[in-house]
Amino acid sequence: MSSVATPAPVPRRGRRRRRTKLQRRQTRFAWLLLVPALAVVAFVAIYPLGRTVYQSFTDQEFLAGITPTKWVGLDNYHQLIHDTIFRDTVVLTIKFTAITVSIEFLLGLTIALVVNSHFKGRGIMRAIMLVPWAIPTVVAAKMWLWMLDDTYGVINDLFVRTHLISHNQSWIVQHPLVAVSAVDIWKTAPFVALLLLAGMQVIPNDLYEAASVDGANQLQQFWRITLPLLRPAILVALIFRTLDALRVFDVFQVFFGYRLGSQSMAVYNQSVITQDGHVGYGSAVSVAIFLIISLFVVIYVTVVRVSDE
C-alpha cells in the first residue's frame, strides 16, 4: 500500500540543488509532525511490551517493597508449562474461537448475500446490523445473561414453547460455551456481514450480467464470481475475528467472573495480575498469550501465501 506514490505538495520545478534542500526540510518537518504520535506509541505500547517481557523473568509482586523483586530467569515459564489451569484456559479459548469464528463467518456471509440484493430499506437494514456491534460487550453480555436466565429467561421460554428443549436449562452452568458463544455471535455476525457486504459491493455488476448471459445460474455465479472476488474481504474478516476471539475477556468475565474452568486466557491472565498480584508470573502468561496469538497470525499468513501460489 505504500507503493501508492504521494504527490509532493511543493512546486516540483526548480534547480536541482534547491529541490534536494527543500526535500530535506520537508523530511525534517514530516518527522517533526510524527514526534507526538511516536512518543505516545513508544510510551503506551513499545515500552510496556518490553517491560512485560522483562517482568516475566522476575518474581515481581504487586505489593513490592516487602520483598525486593529479583531476577528468576525462566522459572515463570517452567511454572507456566505445568500450569494446568492455564492449559485449560488455552483449550477453552481455542474452542470458543473455532465455534464463534466459523459460525460468525457462515452466518455473516448468509446475511451479506441476502442484504446485498436491491430492496427498499437496505440503508436501514445496514444501520440495524451495526447496532449490536456499537454497544458495549458488557451491556450485551448482561442483556443475554438475563435472556438466558434459568427461571425467567426468554430463551428457555421460546425453546420450550417450540419443543426444542423439554425443560428449562441452566445455560450458564450446563452449557457455558454455548452461552458465551451466543453473545459473541449475536454481537459480531452482523458486523462480519457488513465487512463482507462492503467487499461484495465493489464487485462489478457486469460480471454477473455476463455470467447470466452465458447461462450460469445463481449458485454457479456465487461459487465462480462472488466467492473468489470476495477472498480479500473474507481473509481480513477472518483474521480480525480470530485475533479478537483469542483475546476475549469481557463476555467471559461478566458471565462467569473468575470461576475456575470457565476462564478465557485473558480472564486468567488478568486475575493473576490484578487479583493475586503476581505481576511477574502474570507477565509470563501475557507473553505466552502474545505468542499464541502471533502463532495464529503466522498460520493465516502461511496458508494465504501457499494458496496464492
Add this chain to the structure above:
Amino acid sequence: MSTAAEATRATVRPVSRSVRLRRSPLGRALLRLPFWLLIVAIAVYALFPFYWALRSAITPDSELFTTPITYFPSHPTWAHFHDALSQSYFRRALLNSTIVAGSVTALSLAVGSLAAYALGRFRFRGKSFVLYLMLSMTIFPQIAILGALYTMISGFHIVGPVHFPKLYDSLFALIFSYLIFTLPFTIWVLTSFMRALPADLEEAAYVDGATPLQVFWKVLLPLIAPGLVTTGLLAFIAAWNEYLYAVSFIQSPSHYTVPVAIATFSGSSGNAFQFPWGTVMAATIIVTLPLIAATLLLQRRILAGLTAGAVKG
C-alpha cells in the same frame, strides 16, 4: 438482474409457467416472500435483545419474576429507570465515561491528524516503516501489556529521580492506556483520508505563500472533516465500551466507567433473593440509547471508516 434478458426472450419463445408467475404482480410478491422473511428474521435477530431489555425495564417486578413470562408488559412502569438513575455511582459512571472517551478522542484526533498529515502528504524515508508500525499496533492484544501497565500506573521510577505519577484508580490511567488502541487506528484511517485529497489545493496555497502548518490547519483539516467525524466517533465508541483496563485499573465506585458500573450493578429495588434485573435492563437501555442514535445517524460514515481501516490493510 436477468429480467431484461428474459423479457426479450419471452416474446419469441412460448411463455413458461415460471416466467408468467414472475411477471404477474402477485406472483412477483409471492416469489419475493421468502426473501422478505429472511430480511425480517435478520432484523429480529439483531434487535430482539434490545426489545427484551426494554420490555424488562418497563415491566414491574411483580410481573417480571413470574412464570409463564409475559412478552408485553400489562402495566408498564418507569420505576426501573428512576431506580437506575437514582444510583449515584451510575450517574457518575456516565460522566466518567464521557470524560474518558471524550479526552481520548480529542487527544487521538489532535496527535493523529498531525501524524496523518506527515504520512499522507509527504514523501520521506521511513514512512512505510511508521505506517506498518501503526498497523501492527492496531492488532496488538491489549492483554499482552496489562502486567507492565499495571506496574507503570502504580507509580514507578523511570530513571533515577524521574518519577511516573501514580495513576492507579484515577481516570488518567484510562485516558493514558486507551491511547494504545485509539491512536494507531486513528492515524491509519486519517492517513487514508489525507492521501485521497488532490494536490492542487495545497499547491495553490503554497504558491500564495502559506506555510506547511497553515496548509494543514486552513486547507487540509477542513477537507478531511468527514474523516475526523468518522474516526472520532469510532475512537469514542471504542473508549466508551472498553472493559479490561477499566476493571483492572479502577477500584472506587466513584471512578467507575459505564461498562464497570453495568457489570457490577446492583440496584436498590431487588431484595436479597432476587437480582434487580429490571433496573439493570433500564441501565443498559440508558447507556445504549446514545450509541444507537449515533450509529443510526452516522451509519454510512462509520462503515466508511471501518472498511478504510480493515479492507485496505
